[in-house]
Amino acid sequence: MRRADQIAGAGLLLLGVAFAGAGLRNYTYWGAAGPGSGFLPFWLGLTMAVLAAWLLIGATRARASGGRWLPEGAGLRRLVTVLGVTAGLIAVLKIVGMAVGTVLFLVAILRFVERMRWRSTVAIAVGTAAVNYLIFTHWLRVPFPVGVLGF
Amino acid sequence: MDFFANLSLGFSIAFTPFNLLMAAAGVTLGTLIGALPGVGPVSGVALLLPLTFGMDPVSGIIMLAALYAGSMYGGTITSVLINTPGESASVVTCIDGYQMALQGRAGPALGVAAIGSFVAGTIGVVLLMLMSPLLARWALSFGPPETFALMLLGLTTVTGLTGDNALKGYMSMVFGLMLAMVGFDIISGDARYAFGINEMLDGVEFLPVAIGLFGLGEVLVGAEQVTDMRILRARYGVRDVMLTAADWARSRGAIARGTALGFLIGVLPGAGPTIASFLAYTLEKKVSRHPEEFGRGAIEGVAAPESANNAASSAAFVPMLTLGIPGSATTAVMLGGLMMWGLRPGPLLFEKNPDFVWGLIASLYIANVMLLVLNIGFIPMFVRALRIPYGVLMPLIIIFCVTGAYSLNNKVWDVGVMLVFGGLGYVMKKLDYSPAALTLALVLGPLAERALRQSLIISDAGVAIFFLRPISAVLTLLALSAVAVPAARALRQAVRGRARAAAA
Numbered sequence: 001m002r003r004a005d006q007i008a009g010a011g012l013l014l015l016g017v018a019f020a021g022a023g024l025r026n027y028t029y030w031g032a033a034g035p036g037s038g039f040l041p042f043w044l045g046l047t048m049a050v051l052a053a054w055l056l057i058g059a060t061r062a063r064a065s066g067g068r069w070l071p072e073g074a075g076l077r078r079l080v081t082v083l084g085v086t087a088g089l090i091a092v093l094k095i096v097g098m099a100v101g102t103v104l105f106l107v108a109i110l111r112f113v114e115r116m117r118w119r120s121t122v123a124i125a126v127g128t129a130a131v132n133y134l135i136f137t138h139w140l141r142v143p144f145p146v147g148v149l150g151f
Numbered sequence: 152m153d154f155f156a157n158l159s160l161g162f163s164i165a166f167t168p169f170n171l172l173m174a175a176a177g178v179t180l181g182t183l184i185g186a187l188p189g190v191g192p193v194s195g196v197a198l199l200l201p202l203t204f205g206m207d208p209v210s211g212i213i214m215l216a217a218l219y220a221g222s223m224y225g226g227t228i229t230s231v232l233i234n235t236p237g238e239s240a241s242v243v244t245c246i247d248g249y250q251m252a253l254q255g256r257a258g259p260a261l262g263v264a265a266i267g268s269f270v271a272g273t274i275g276v277v278l279l280m281l282m283s284p285l286l287a288r289w290a291l292s293f294g295p296p297e298t299f300a301l302m303l304l305g306l307t308t309v310t311g312l313t314g315d316n317a318l319k320g321y322m323s324m325v326f327g328l329m330l331a332m333v334g335f336d337i338i339s340g341d342a343r344y345a346f347g348i349n350e351m352l353d354g355v356e357f358l359p360v361a362i363g364l365f366g367l368g369e370v371l372v373g374a375e376q377v378t379d380m381r382i383l384r385a386r387y388g389v390r391d392v393m394l395t396a397a398d399w400a401r402s403r404g405a406i407a408r409g410t411a412l413g414f415l416i417g418v419l420p421g422a423g424p425t426i427a428s429f430l431a432y433t434l435e436k437k438v439s440r441h442p443e444e445f446g447r448g449a450i451e452g453v454a455a456p457e458s459a460n461n462a463a464s465s466a467a468f469v470p471m472l473t474l475g476i477p478g479s480a481t482t483a484v485m486l487g488g489l490m491m492w493g494l495r496p497g498p499l500l501f502e503k504n505p506d507f508v509w510g511l512i513a514s515l516y517i518a519n520v521m522l523l524v525l526n527i528g529f530i531p532m533f534v535r536a537l538r539i540p541y542g543v544l545m546p547l548i549i550i551f552c553v554t555g556a557y558s559l560n561n562k563v564w565d566v567g568v569m570l571v572f573g574g575l576g577y578v579m580k581k582l583d584y585s586p587a588a589l590t591l592a593l594v595l596g597p598l599a600e601r602a603l604r605q606s607l608i609i610s611d612a613g614v615a616i617f618f619l620r621p622i623s624a625v626l627t628l629l630a631l632s633a634v635a636v637p638a639a640r641a642l643r644q645a646v647r648g649r650a651r652a653a654a655a
Contacts, residue, residue, distance in 0.1 A: 004582055012322065019329055019344075027341050034608035037336040037343060040600050044332065048325045055318055058645075069581045075375035082374050083574060086367070086549055090566050098554065106546050114542035128547060132554055140205050142558040 001066030002059050009056030013049050020045025081113055098137075098144035102129040158280070161509030165517055170213050173206075174514050177214040178521045181221020184238075186229050186533050189373035189541065190548065191238035192222035192464075192481045193587070197361040198548070200488050201555035208492035209510040215488065216468070216511055217518040219481050220272055223424060223461045224526045227264040228533055231257055231453070232383045240424035240460035243432045247445060247452030252383050254448050258391030263402050263450055264457040265392065265526035271410040271458035272519040275465025278414055280512050283501070287473040290498035295609065296616050298497075299602035300626035302595050305476035307633035308421030309483070309591050316583040317637035323579065327589035330355045331596020338604060350564045357487040357593055359556045359568040364586040365484070366552040367569060368576020370545050382537060387530045398450055405435050405451035406458045413459030417466025423479025424460035424467070431459030465515065472508055473498060475598070480587035487594045 020042045023029075028036030070076060089105045096104065106125035110116045116124075136142045164170060184195040196215050203211030226241030231248035244264070251260040293301070310320040333344045334354025345351040394402070409431040416427040435455035436445045445452050467478035475496035477483040489496050494504060501508055556569035576586050610616035617627045 001582065008582070012326075022344070023332075027336075027343060028339065031339070035604045037339040037341040039607075040603060041329070041332045041343065044325055044329050048322065048329065051318060051322045051325060055322065058318075071375040079371060079375045079577075082371065082545070082549070083570075086553070086573075087570060089553065090563065090570055093553075093557075093563055093566065098557070102550055105550065109546040109549075110543065114540075116542070124543065124547075128550060132550065135202070136554055136558055140202065140558065142554075143561050144554075144557065145563075 001069050002062055002064070004069060005055055005059035005066075009052045009054075009059060012052035013056060016045045016048030016050075016052055018045070019048065078113060082109065085109060085113075094145050097146045099129045099133055101145075102132055154284070157284075157505060157509045158513065160505060161511075161513030164209060164506055164510035165213065165513035170210050170510070170514060171517070173210050173214040174217045174518050175521060177217025178221040178518050178525060181218035181223075182225035182228075182522065182525055182533055183221075183536055184218065185222030185225025185227075185241070186237045186537060187539075187544065188229055188233075188235050188237055189369060189544070191226075191369070192219050193484055194365040194369050194548075195219075195222060196481055196484045196488070197358075197365045198551050198555055200358060200361070200484070200491070201558045203488065203492070204558070208489070208494055208504075209507045211488065211492060212485070212507065212511050213514040213518075215485055216515055217521075219464055219485075220461065220515065220518050221522055221525075223272070223457075223464050224265065224268050224522050225533065226460075227261060227268075227453075227457055227526075228530060229537065231260045231264070232385060232387075232534065233381065233537070234383075240428045240464075241457070242425070243428050243456045244453055246432070247447070247449050249383075250446065250448035251450065251453065252385055255385070256448065256450075257383065257385035258387050259394055259398050259450060260453050261387055261530055262392030262394050262527065263398065263406075263454045265523060266394070267402065267406040267409065267454045267458035268461040268526070269519055269523040270406050271413060271462040272465055272522070273516065274410050275414050275417070275462040276512060276515045276519065279465050279469055279515075282418075283469055283473050283508075283512075286469065287498040287501040290474055291502075293498065293622070294620075295602045295605035296620050296623040297626065299599060299606050300617055300623040300630065301474055301476060302599040302602065304626050304630040304633070305420045305470070305474075306588075306592060306595060306599070307630045308419065309477070309480075310585060310588040311421065311633045311637060318641065319583050320585040320588050321634070323585040324588040324592045327592025328596045328599075330360075330589075331593050331600070337597075337601065350562070354597075355593065356559065356565060356568065357590075358491065358559050359565040360572045360593060361484050361487060361590055362552050362556050363569040363572025363574075364576035364579070364590060366555070367549060367573025368580060368586065370548050370552075371573060371577040372580050373541060374545055382534060387534070389528050392527055392530065401450055402454040404438075405454040408434060408438070409455035409458030410462045413462030414466045416459070417463030417478055418469050420470045420474075420476045420478055422463075423481070424463040427459040427463035428456035431455040468511070468515075471496065472500060472511075475500075476595075477591065480590070483587060483591040483594060487590070490594070 023038040023041030023045060027038030029038045030036055085108050089101050093101050103125045107121055110121040137144055184190050195218050222238055223240060226237035227244055229235055229237035230241040230244040231252050234245050234249040236242040236245055248260045306324055310324045334352055335342055342352050412431050412434060413427040416422045432455055435451050436442050467482045470476045470478045471482040471486055477486045486496055552569060553566055556566045559565050579586050606616055618624045
């Protein structure tokens with residue numbers, strides 16, 4: 001936790017300074033009528049820098065390193081897999097379409113992460129895709145990506 | 152006469168078949184979401200917002216408000232039967248609720264929670280109905296300085312009261328405000344911090360952020376935990392949840408005190424049902440004639456917090472509807488929804504959209520009646536839903552997050568934003584930052600900036616304008632004290648820590 005606070009503190013300190021600087025350089029701080037578009041960004045960036053510095057200093061001075069905040073072993077694997085598969089679904093959404101994407105995603109998670117039996121996996125995956133299609137495409141008329149197969 | 156005309160207008164809207172259907176769907180889903188650990192009312196509202204786009208705003212808010220009320224009821228089921236809170240406002244119910252269940256009194260525990268919730272929820276709506284028009288009329292006189300001071304107060308109190316780490320809470324809030332700066336500035340027309348990306352010219356959209364933080368983020372926190380959900384064998388049929396005369400005599404006072412305290416806490420900007428439930432439990436233990444029974448299955452220990460969280464969830468609508476300042480994380484997401492539906496939250500809402508406000512109020516009465524029936528007669532149905540393994544629920548929620556984010560603009564970009572904020576929400580949650588403060592800041596940011604700039608334009612005295620007008624002075628001082636108190640505490644701790652280090 002201490003290391004995470006140090007990283008977050010340093011990163012947000014830089015972000016705050018850059019945000020305030022960009023606000024001053026690119027936008028008007030004070031115009032003819034009053035505060036311009038750079039006014040609030042400058043102060044927000046500055047506030048963030050001060051708060052982040054406070055966090056960074058506090059974390060560096062703390063003697064205890066704090067507990068681990070990321071899970072280890074199976075928990076971490078599951079977390080990374082779920083995030084990765086979700087990112088994969090988003091990446092191929094345009095190509096395979098929402099319906100097929102939903103089925104592939106659910107099969108990947110249920111069968112290969114949760115180790116569910118094939119029969120229940122397929123039933124849940126196809127059922128969900130169908131219900132989703134009904135609600136969003138049929139009822140709410142959201143034009144989902146249809147993919148190369150046409151649905 | 153105005154009042155009765157408004158109320159009957161409200162009921163005429165709430166009683167249309169479609170709105171009744173939306174209320175029924177809301178209460179059922181809400182009870183379910185409340186009961187399932189890992190998804191709470193904030194996630195529920197964020198996930199269901201996309202479904203409301205095609206609807207009339209009043210139907211949308213009816214569903215979301217019914218869901219919010221339902222989640223307050225449903226959380227109890229899990230607390231009592233599994234000793235795991237279904238959502239954060241039922242954490243304290245675990246203490247005595249689970250003890251009662253172990254003693255074979257799960258029925259009365261669930262029964263008193265349902266009745267207390269109904270009484271508190273209904274009285275809460277009565278007070279909401281009586282208080283809001285007065286508050287809205289008062290707030291109509293607010294100029295830009297008062298509006299800005301009010302938003303500042305809302306931001307600082309939400310940040311100060313949610314989360315354990317005040318410094319990280321304020322960092323989350325400032326980060327949310329920074330995100331709110333992205334995109335076209337309405338006054339100057341500058342495209343700020345857009346980096347030439349077309350999608351960012353319109354700013355960081357609220358919905359993918361909310362779905363990411365509260366939908367995907369929460370699910371990821373759940374995904375790493377391998378939970379062992381053992382449901383206590385208990386009887387909770389209709390006849391089992393009825394209270395005996397002795398139970399009723401002990402609970403009456405607790406329900407009344409919980410309702411009063413819960414409403415009071417809920418009206419405050421920033422303090423929602425969770426805080427109300429904890430305070431109500433503490434109060435009940437203090438006034439009880441047998442405090443030693445608390446923690447060993449005292450029925451008051453269930454009645455008071457469960458009443459308080461429902462009163463608070465009704466009360467949270469007061470500042471949201473009248474001032475445009477949410478009283479809880481859930482109403483903060485609803486506020487974002489209001490803006491997406493094209494409504495302008497604030498005192499004018501009562502004048503310009505009476506159908507919306509009064510339809511909502513009327514349907515809250517109906518929702519509470521539906522919930523009483525649901526939580527007396529259909530508990531076994533919800534317990535069965537608790538048997539769905541998290542491994543199945545998790546990917547289904549993720550699919551819902553993806554489709555919901557996509558349906559906003561039909562752009563994969565928004566789904567990507569959702570994913571990024573999902574990851575961020577996970578990290579924030581694990582490291583004690585406050586996703587609620589970030590969300591509220593993102594919602595209020597543009598309005599607050601406009602009010603700030605307008606105030607400074609009309610001011611001859613610079614920022615002193617906020618202290619020269621009486622109402623804005625009081626609000627600004629309150630907001631500043633909400634920042635100063637935790638800051639002073641942190642400083643004192645730092646000084647004491649150094650003294651200890653020097654002594655050692």
